[in-house]
Structures are given as C-alpha cells and as structure tokens.
Amino acid sequence: MYIFNLCFIFDKNTNTCSYEAVVKKLACDLRTLEVESEFLSNENLKQHLPKIMEQVQNSLNETGECIIQRIANLEHSAIYLKLIRNHLDPRVVQSCDVPVFVRSKSEFEIDDWDLTTQKDEKVILLLN
Numbered sequence: 001m002y003i004f005n006l007c008f009i010f011d012k013n014t015n016t017c018s019y020e021a022v023v024k025k026l027a028c029d030l031r032t033l034e035v036e037s038e039f040l041s042n043e044n045l046k047q048h049l050p051k052i053m054e055q056v057q058n059s060l061n062e063t064g065e066c067i068i069q070r071i072a073n074l075e076h077s078a079i080y081l082k083l084i085r086n087h088l089d090p091r092v093v094q095s096c097d098v099p100v101f102v103r104s105k106s107e108f109e110i111d112d113w114d115l116t117t118q119k120d121e122k123v124i125l126l127l128n
Helices: 017-037 049-063 115-119 121-127
Strands: 065-069 078-082
Touching: 017 078, 049 065, 049 078
Parallel strands: none
Antiparallel strands: 065 078
C-alpha cells in the first residue's frame, strides 16, 4: 500500500476550496505513477519531481490548469489538472422580488419556459 502526503502552502487569506480537488487528483496521479513505474522509489525518476511540481505551480497560477505529458519519458504518463473556480452564492430572494417582463407578453413562447416558470405563469402575468 502506498501513502503519499501532498500539500500546497497558501497565504492565510487565500480561499483554498478550489485547490482541494487538485491536491487529491495530483496525489492520486503520483500514486499511480509509483505503482506503475516506481516513479518515487527510483532515484533516477524521482529527480524529475521538483521540476514537475514547479510546472504544476506555475501553470495553475498562470492559467488555472496544468497538462504534463510523458513524465520523465515514461510512456502513457500524464497529469491533467484544472482549477474549478468557486462561484458566489446567489443573493437571497426577497418576497418583493418578482419577475417583470421587459418585452411584450406576446413575444414569449410559454412552452419554451422551464416547468417552474410555466407553473407560475398565471402569477407572473397577473403581476405584469
């Protein structure tokens, strides 16, 4: 059984949620490289690790994604990482927030509306 400890170090004010999946994926990729190619046990292969980690850091910081193919000239070895940006929660809808048509009602195809909007169609039309 192989267990690796991998961590990224951030400024204390950084929101690290989007990096959690990347750290897990990278740890899994390194474990796979070890199982299949003895990447971390073999001193000749292990020497590539600092360069790989630097490339991961630079690519994630610059573009939010990292693609490394043919790691240490090992066939069928690759690392694909991508940061998923966290979106802010939408604001809370107040009881006074109502949908308002900005175009004529006749321009809308009610059949194209989602089911919830179709259900509330009569209320929306009454308010407008």
